[in-house]
Amino acid sequence: MSPARRARRGDPLVRTYVVTSGRSHASRNHFDLITLITLSESASLLGRASLNPEHNAIVDQLTLSAQSVAELGAYVRLPLSVLRILLADLMDRGYITTRQRITEAAPADRTLLEEVLAGLRKL
Secondary structure (H helix, E strand, O other): OOOOHHHOOOHHHHHHHHHHHOOOOOOOOOOOOOOEEOOOOOOOOOOOOOOOOHHHHHHHHHHOOOEEHHHHHHHHOOOOOOOOHHHHHHHHHOOEEEEEEHOOOOOOOOOHHHHHHHHHHOO
């Protein structure tokens, strides 16, 4: 790819560096792919003028419903490493909270798991 074409499209490495302010790790909270993220009750009271466009895209997406980290990454089209940093920023500022994973909510039925395993073996 020519330098002129790369400049027009934007270098993704430079963009992620700018979006995360040069950070490579989240300040806290290690978010799993299936961690559910919701807006906090005080999110509507906080001003969004100080948020960058990527933070605003995440908050906009969460106004629809609670979503997993993986879903958010797909909707806002950001790498998960960048998304985790932005989510930690939003949590530090009080915009979001995390909820219990759905998989931990109810114990699995053994017969159902055995049927799923049998179906997978048939594939």
